[in-house]
Amino acid sequence: MKTLDTQSVLIDLQYLPSIEFFACIQSFSEIILECNENYIKQSYRNRCYILGSNKTEMLIVPVVDGNKKILIKDMKIDYSQRWNINHWRTISAAYGKSPFYEFYSDYFRNIYDKKHTYLWDLNLEMLTMCLKLLRVSKTIRQTEVYEKEANSTVFDARNLINPKKVSDSSQFYLPSPYQQNFGNEFVPNLSIIDLLFCRGNQATEILKKSMSI
Structure with a gap:
């Protein structure tokens, strides 16, 4: 667990990261x-979850030679499936009527229009x-080499946040409900864009309430 003298967190880079990801990094000054x-397949590295009108929807960035x-950092994106167009259409359909969609939508649409060659570059720009x-x-800095064991002064959060772990078992994330677009029951730990489009400038305060470390 985090200690008082730990200012850095080592973590894997996600696609449109989950709220749990941001709840984790909030406690640290350096990422x-x-x-x-x-x-790693079937991880948040190339997927995220948003709330559609009928269900939670998974958005996957297809990659070349994923097996x-x-x-x-060398994984290339497969554009033969026109995934960027489909993702933006799905996001627009889900959040087009959200209170803060018009404030934030152009920022994300511009990133999709760039058609990054590498998944890493896409994810890094989304995070930034x-x-x-x-x-x-x-x-924010990047590792120079892979080390199985992180330095003792760094909190190692690699692979601790993944779609296969339920949010109520997280050591980082304690869901703080907010008004979402659809449904009567709150759906926790979606992509951060759900929180941004629904709550706007209140998103950071909700993140602070969602921290469990």
């Missing part, structure tokens, strides 16, 4: 992104933009 690990051992919109200032 160290693991860029020298092998790509091979390739460093996450989300932090900017949340008005959260962090020092």
Whole structure:
């Protein structure tokens, strides 16, 4: 667990990161992104979850040679499926009537229009933009080599946040309900864009309430 003298967190880079991801990094001044690990399938590295009108929807960024051992920073995106157009249409359909959609939508649409070659570059720009919109200032750096055991002065959160773990068992995230677009029951730990589009400038305060470390 985090100690008082631990200011840095080592974590894997996610696609449109989950609220749990942001709840985790809130406690640290420096984010160290693991860029020298092998790509891991069925993880948040290339997927996120949003709330649609009928259900929770999973958005997956298709990659080239996802079954091979390739460093996450070298993993290329597969554009043969026009995924970026489909993702933006799905996001627009889900959040087009949200209170803060018009304030934030262009920032994300511009990123999708860039058609990044590498998944890493896409995810890094998404993370940087989300932090900017949340008005959260962090020092971000990337690993130089892969180390199985993190330095004792760094909190190692690699692979601790993944879709296969339920949010109520998280050591980082304690869901703080907010008004969502659809449904009568709160759906926790969606992509941060759900919180941004629904709550706008209140998102950061809700994140603070969602911290469990």
